Amino acid sequence: MLKHTSKLIATVTTATLLSSCGSESSTRTIEYSGLNQALSQVITLVVEPAATNFLNQTRQLDSLSNAFCSTTTEPNLLAVQNQWKATAKSWYELLPYNFGPMINDEVLPEYIFIDSLRLRGTNYTQTVRNDIDSMLAASNALTDTTFRNKNFQFVGLLATELAVFERASDHDKEIGNILSDFTTQSRKCQILQGYTGQLVARAENISNGWSSNYQNTGSSYRNLLLSGGLSQIAGEDSSSTSAKLITSTNEYMDYVHKRTIVNDVAVVSGYTWNLMLAGLESFERMVEGSAAGTTESFANILEKNAANDLTVIRNNIATTKTAISEQNATNFYAATLALDGNIKRELKDGLGIDVGLNFSDGD
Template sequence: MFKFIRISTHLKKCSALATAILLSACGGTDSTLSTGNSELHVAATQIIDNTIIPAANSFQQQAGILVSDSAHFCSTNNLTESNLTALQNQWVETNLAWFQLLPYRFGPMVNSLLLPTYTYIDGYRLRGTNYTASVRTKIDSLLADTSTINAATFSSSTFQFVGLLALEVSLFEDAANQSTTKADIITEYQSNPRKCQLLTGYANELLRRADIIQQGWTTNYRNTNKSYRELIINNQLDSVLDDEAVESAIKEITVSVQEYFDYLGLRDITLDVSQISSSVWAAIGSSVTNIEELLNGTTNTTISLNKIMANNRFEQTVAILDENISTLRTALDTMNTVDTVAAAKAIDGNFKRDIPDALNINLGINFSDGD
């Protein structure tokens, strides 16, 4: 059962009045708003440092391991079923790391005036289009072709033909019959050397995109020689980039996470994504774990969003959000698509209105259906 919180304007005003009276009685001031903004700025900074950047680091690291494991697999005498199993497991780990980062679709995840960086990793997120059949056809044509396969083959590719899906198709089935039997997959790799060229090429292109995101967060965003972390925390985006401005880090984070749950609620993700590897439920669970950390904080957090909401007398918001997340967890554990969609929509509603109310922020967005 999903719960929503709606508190009338009258009650909010009464609460604010009571707070002001208490502050006055204790010798405080009426600078509640500036204090709240300061807390939110600290919380947003800690979310970036303790949750988002570690997720970007993890995805980059897992993609790097995938590159190494792919090269090892394709080395002489290493095309074995045990090595394939290890490589498939590493793809799953890389996909889990991606889903930790996926809720933060802004800044380095976009990083372009043209097609966003994330689409070259996860083409499904853009419009909810399942490109599996198209990727299979593309791999078939590349295997049958005689043209040279090199880095440009992948860096110049359109978004739907590279990324995690291309790697999943390459690793979890053979191109000839779409067999998921390991022996058949190994046979194809052994009989057609181009299959390994595709595999290692896809892996290296994935790492290249992961590097762009990680470096954007930590060292150099859009050739500014400043990290996105520095720019957004110090409110310098609009002074450095004419086409980019963010009102505040906390609003950007909140809207992005809300959009992620909107995406889960509107798209057929449990039916279309990570199907060959049978890992979609764990992938979504990885996102949920990361978002719980965003709300609760880490061992390095001094002020979490949940703490701020509770301090603002919105303990019920925190409790009902926890309940909705728990319901989503159960839906994922039981692999229930209907309940997963319903739970995602409930949490989407929490992030649209209830959490901003509890944090005393105005997202300034007229929400409508659609991701």
């Protein structure tokens, strides 16, 4: 555990707010030294690298898909399947941080073209299957434009998963039968390549936004966020870095348990629980700090100023990991519900973070 002697700084403000049902609650905002440094390191050592890794994994998926379509062998198909898993894992490492370049458009945000389930928890498996059947039966050319113009529910990780993990005609998952789909129908490869090409395009938009050019400003979202420069962009959410991290990770845990996503995510590939672990471990890295380069972390600040809160958070992370290892959905949902509450109370209050008037402290 990192040890620092930073001391609590100044000011405590108390505000009494009247809720819509007539009750009152007190919000105490305390600024702890080291918090800005910890926030900067979460962004630069956890969140932005997750966006970069997702881009790298999608590029590798696209490359392996092209290689497979040039030489349609079983080993090459298995390589594509394994890379899909690596790509989906990298997405779940990024998904808890669903803000900024992930939501570059209020109407059609980037993330929904990658993960259609995340929008409303709607499972579009049959919708995608029907679309694949229609494309296989048609004779029109399948081009980049075909896939770029598709609505969000017809592309992304789910569509790619269905293309490579099952036979279109009967959804059989035996590798030889999936391979025959590609060897007997050239359009199946065009479909796969269309899907992976769009994943790369979306991942590039997210990664480039984080690292180099957000909303055509010529500045990276990372720099704009950490410098307070987002307030200069018309219509941009200019809430603080701390508020964005608390709100987005809270929304992620809320999504996980309310949408009962283990019934819908990566079911065909059999990779559901691996993705649940990836999302949890990414959240844990936000709390504890990345192994590489962290000199200040949320955990370090909590240990000095709210040690009991840190213990509660760590215990519930451990409980969630146990539920994942046991593949126990009931316990998993209960544990992520507990973490949802921990983010809104122990983590937010223990770090002295103010997330604004619209944030609910209840479960």
